[in-house]
Amino acid sequence: MSTQFAWRVGVRKFAVHYWRNNQSPVTLDALCRIAVASEVSIASLVQGKLNNGYLQLSLDR
Numbered sequence: 001m002s003t004q005f006a007w008r009v010g011v012r013k014f015a016v017h018y019w020r021n022n023q024s025p026v027t028l029d030a031l032c033r034i035a036v037a038s039e040v041s042i043a044s045l046v047q048g049k050l051n052n053g054y055l056q057l058s059l060d061r
Helices: 002-009 013-020 028-038 042-047
Strands: none
Touching: 002 013, 002 028, 028 042
16 A cells, blocks of 8 residues: 555655654655545645545546
């Protein structure tokens, strides 16, 4: 799942691994990419105001 998310957002898989394990902060550029890929506003993403608290990406595009 991390591989698909990384591909969708346009980052490497190890970056997602570091974010998930709190080894590095998510950059503003990455937040913008995640927001665009998931079709949510950056404010909603940062505040965690997402569907049931989970970021859901449509991978069928």
